[in-house]
C-alpha cells in the first residue's frame with residue numbers, strides 16, 4: 489500500500505494523498521462497498537481477498553486505506569488492520585501540524601482517524617477545521633459526520649447549535665444540519681436543530697415545513713399543514729430538483745414508464761392524461777407518446793415554472809391534489825402520480841378524487857415508498873426523511889373502499905438512493921371499472 493503518491497492531489501504540501509477525487513474513486517468505493525456486503529453476507533474469505541485486492545491497487549488514497557482497514561478489523565484480521573492503522577497514524581502524526589485547508593485536508597484527515605477509531609485525534613482535527621472556517625456550513629456538516637463516526641452526540645449538538653446561533657437566517661441551515669444529525673442517528677441533536685428552526689420561522693409555510701420534520705422525528709403534532717409544507721419544500725428546491733434527483737439515481741419516472749410498457753398501452757396519442765403532482769415534468773417526455781392531451785398539476789409554482797420550460801404539457805395548473813374537485817367528473821383516461829403520495833399519510837381523499845376524475849375504464853398509475861413493517865398498524869407511517877411509506881395492504885384496502893378493483897399490477901423496485909442505499913418503492917396500476925351498457 490502506498491500512502492504518498494499523487495503529486496497533483498497533494499494537500500497542504502504534506503505529501504499525503506488525502507483527497508478522494510481521482511478517477512479511481514468510483515471503482516475503489518464500489519469494491520469497498522462490495523467487501524462490506526460480503527461481510528454482511530457472511531463470506532469472510534471473499535471479503536478478505538477483496539480487501540487485499542484493494543490494498544494491492546497501489547496509490548491508494550489514505551481514506552480508502554482506512555476504510556479497508558475497518559473492514560479487515562470487522563473480519564477479525566486485527567494484525568493486518570493494525571498494520572495499516574500504524575502506517576496511517578504515523579504519517580498523519582508527522583504532517584498534521586501542516587494541514588491547513590478545512591475541506592481538503594483537515595476534515596479528510598479527521599475522517600480517516602475517525603474510521604480508524606482514533607476519536608480524540610479525529611475530534612481535534614475537526615475542531616481545527618471549524619475554527620479555521622467557522623462560517624462555512626459545509627465544514628460544520630463535515631465535522632458533524634466525523635463526530636457521528638466517533639459517536640459524540642453531545643458534542644455534535646453543541647457544534648451545530650453554536651453555528652446556528654451565529655447565523656442571521658438560521659432556518660434553512662438548521663434544517664440541513666438537523667437532517668444530517670438525524671441520518672446519523674443523533675435524534676436528540678436533530679430535534680434541537682429543528683426546534684431552533686421552528687423558533688426562527690418567519691412565514692406560515694416555513695413553519696409548516698419544519699413542523700412536518702419535527703413530527704417525523706417523534707415530536708407530537710395535532711394537525712400538519714401538508715399544503716404549506718409542500719409549497720415551502722418544493723418552491724425552495726425547484727431549480728436544482730432535476731439535478732439533485734439525478735444524483736440520487738431517481739428511478740420513479742422510469743417505474744411509471746416500465747409499467748406503461750408492461751401493460752402494453754398503445755402509443756396512439758389518444759388518452760387524456762393527468763400528471764398529478766407533475767413537479768418539474770420528468771414524466772412528461774414519455775407520457776406525451778400516449779396522450780392526446782397531457783395536463784400537469786402541482787402545488788408549487790416554482791416546480792410548474794420548470795415544467796413549463798420543458799414544453800411537455802398541453803396545460804399546467806396550480807392545484808392541490810386533496811381538493812381536486814376543480815376537475816369535472818370523468819375527465820381523464822389516465823392519472824399518473826409519481827413520487828407524490830409519499831407526502832401524504834391517509835390516501836382516502838386523494839384516491840376518491842382520482843376515482844371521480846377518471847373516466848370509466850381509465851387507469852391510475854402510482855408510485856409510493858414501500859412500508860414493510862407489519863407492526864405499522866395504520867398501514868402508513870411518517871419517517872425521519874419527512875416522507876411516508878405505505879403498505880401494500882393499506883393501498884389495496886383503501887382503493888377497494890373507494891370503489892377501485894384489485895390493482896392489475898403491484899410491484900416493488902428501487903425508487904432512488906438515500907445515502908447510497910436503495911429506497912424500496914411500490915408501483916401499482918389499477919383500472920376504474922368500465923360502465924356496463
Ligand SMILES: C[S@@+](CC[C@H](N)C(=O)[O-])C[C@H]1O[C@@H](n2cnc3c(N)ncnc32)[C@H](O)[C@@H]1O
Pocket residue numbers: 714715718719722740741764765766767768769770771785786787788791807808809810825826827828831
Ligand atoms: C418528489 S416531487 C415528484 C414530481 C414528479 N411527479 C416526478 O416524478 O418527478 C413531488 C411533487 O408533489 C407536489 N405536491 C406535494 N403535495 C401536493 C399537493 N397537495 N397537491 C399538488 N401537488 C403536490 C410537489 O409540489 C412536488 O412537485
